[in-house]
Amino acid sequence: MSDSSNRDQPIEPVEPIFRSGFVSLVGRPNVGKSTLVNNVVGRKVSIVSDKPQTTRTKIRGVHTTSSSQIVLLDTPGIHRPRTLLGERCNERSVQTLREVDVVCLLVEADSPIGPGDRFIANLVKESRTPAILVVNKVDLADAAAVAKRLSDSSGLADFAAFVPISALTGDGVDLLVAEINARLPEGPEYYPGGVVTDQPEAVLVAELVREKLLAIAREELPHSIMVTAEAFEEEEQESFNRRGRKVEGSEEGSEEGGQDGESSAPEKEEILRFRVTIRVERDSQKGIVIGHKGSVLRDAGTAARVEAEQLLGARVYIENKVKVDPNWQRRGHALDRLGL
Numbered sequence: 001m002s003d004s005s006n007r008d009q010p011i012e013p014v015e016p017i018f019r020s021g022f023v024s025l026v027g028r029p030n031v032g033k034s035t036l037v038n039n040v041v042g043r044k045v046s047i048v049s050d051k052p053q054t055t056r057t058k059i060r061g062v063h064t065t066s067s068s069q070i071v072l073l074d075t076p077g078i079h080r081p082r083t084l085l086g087e088r089c090n091e092r093s094v095q096t097l098r099e100v101d102v103v104c105l106l107v108e109a110d111s112p113i114g115p116g117d118r119f120i121a122n123l124v125k126e127s128r129t130p131a132i133l134v135v136n137k138v139d140l141a142d143a144a145a146v147a148k149r150l151s152d153s154s155g156l157a158d159f160a161a162f163v164p165i166s167a168l169t170g171d172g173v174d175l176l177v178a179e180i181n182a183r184l185p186e187g188p189e190y191y192p193g194g195v196v197t198d199q200p201e202a203v204l205v206a207e208l209v210r211e212k213l214l215a216i217a218r219e220e221l222p223h224s225i226m227v228t229a230e231a232f233e234e235e236e237q238e239s240f241n242r243r244g245r246k247v248e249g250s251e252e253g254s255e256e257g258g259q260d261g262e263s264s265a266p267e268k269e270e271i272l273r274f275r276v277t278i279r280v281e282r283d284s285q286k287g288i289v290i291g292h293k294g295s296v297l298r299d300a301g302t303a304a305r306v307e308a309e310q311l312l313g314a315r316v317y318i319e320n321k322v323k324v325d326p327n328w329q330r331r332g333h334a335l336d337r338l339g340l
Contacts, residue, residue, distance in 0.1 A: 020069040020187035021101030023180055026124065028116045031106045032136040036167035037061040037074040040177060044311060045197035045204075046074045060198045062191045068181045069189050073100065097127035102183050104176070105157070106134045109141035109164065113152045121156035130183050133159040134176060139166040202229040205274045205308050205318065212300035213278070217288055225280055225289070226325075229318075232273040270314040276301075279325040286322050297322065 025033040034046035041061040061072040073096050097103055105124050107117050124131050133156070135149050146164050153162070161179045165172030191198065199207075206229035213225065278297075280286050290297050301318050308316040 016067060017186055018067060018069075018188070019181055019184040020071070020190060021184040022071045022073060022099070023102045023104060024073045024075055024096040024100040024129075025104050025106060026075055026097065026120055027106035028114075028120065031108055032167045033074050033106055036106070036134075036136065036165070036173070037072050039167050039170055039173050040070070040072060041196045043196050044307070045199060046207075062196050062198070063177070064189065064191070064193050064195075068184060069187075069191065070177065070180055070184070071190055097123060097129055100129060101185060102180055103127065103129045103131045104134050104180070105131060105159075106136050107149060107153055109135050109138045109146045109149050113149070113156070117153075118156060121153075125157040130160050131157055132161045132163060132176070132179055132183075133157075135162070135164040136167050138164045138171060139169050201272060201312060202231050202274055204311065205229045205304065205316070206276060208304040208308055209276050209278070209300060209318065209320065212303040213289060213296070216296055216300050216303075217291075225278065225285070227276060227278050229274045229276045232275060271317060272308075272312060272314050273317040274319070276318055276320045278320060278322045280322065281324070281326050283324055286324055289322050 025036060027033060037046045038044050038061070040063050042063075045061045061074065063070040063072065075096055103124050105117075105121060107113060133150075133153050135146060135153065138146050141149070150162050150164065153159075160183060163172055163176045163179055165176055167173065197204075206227045209229070210225065210227040213227070278289055280289060288296070291299075297320050301320050305316050305318050308318075
């Protein structure tokens with residue numbers, strides 16, 4: 001009788017476990033951390049360049065499913081610093097090791113394990129944070145090279161898993177995500193569904209301009225370049241018509257400035273306008289950034305605008321200006337002002 005009544009009682013549904021947490025991607029410069037973040041998130045949130053030390057701040061990319069949320073921190077590559085900026089980039093990367101739930105140490109399949117990899121692995125080991133060894137760029141190496149890299153890496157630290165991937169093609173990325181999820185604690189959604197980054201729009205635009213400048217000027221352009229952006233206030237926007245042109249009576253841009261091109265959006269569409277400042281350390285670098293008759297600045301601005309419109313889902317207007325700021329990356333107060 002008693003057993004029968006118990007069987008008749010409705011069974012309460014079991015709440016599915018939701019896992020969430022923060023994951024730091026660390027490794028030498030140019031090992032593919034930013035490409036991996038973009039691949040996992042499914043959208044570009046971190047700029048990519050073949051120049052080392054492109055990432056200068058912690059960039060959060062958010063990957064959310066019905067059962068988990070991974071918040072990825074794309075950290076600056078750990079390197080031997082030559083400037084105060086380099087020192088601060090290193091400090092940021094090392095600091096995250098103890099603040100996250102999982103660390104992914106990236107090494108390259110097509111390069112032997114070197115002193116830099118060992119140094120970073122030791123930092124990971126000292127942090128005592130659960131760690132995954134990620135062998136990236138398997139698309140550039142044969143199976144024997146990948147196997148050797150996995151073998152050579154096994155003694156670097158006490159890794160919970162070893163995952164070979166190609167952040168560029170996506171091979172192995174799903175397995176890596178599964179390994180990360182398995183090590184995340186139960187937790188809430190830190191970001192609403194649909195959010196893929198916590199970067200402000202102005203920061204994203206500034207980073208896109210920097211990425212395009214690095215791509216266009218390549219070897220000519222020094223790494224000592226800083227790009228910042230600010231959105232126009234509403235009252236300032238009144239001096240622009242719907243095609244992004246300054247209306248009669250407004251102040252013209254200076255000779256070192258450049259406008260990236262016109263946007264023919266109707267007035268009812270959202271138009272985002274940004275004033276971008278590009279800092280270099282010498283007058284000779286200023287000429288490289290501007291280019292012949294403004295060609296480099298114009299092309300970089302146009303490419304950044306097109307991509308920003310795709311990412312932000314709105315028309316974008318960018319006004320560029322180049323400024324010479326000697327030794328900006330060696331002055332503490334300058335870095336503080338720039339948020340670095």
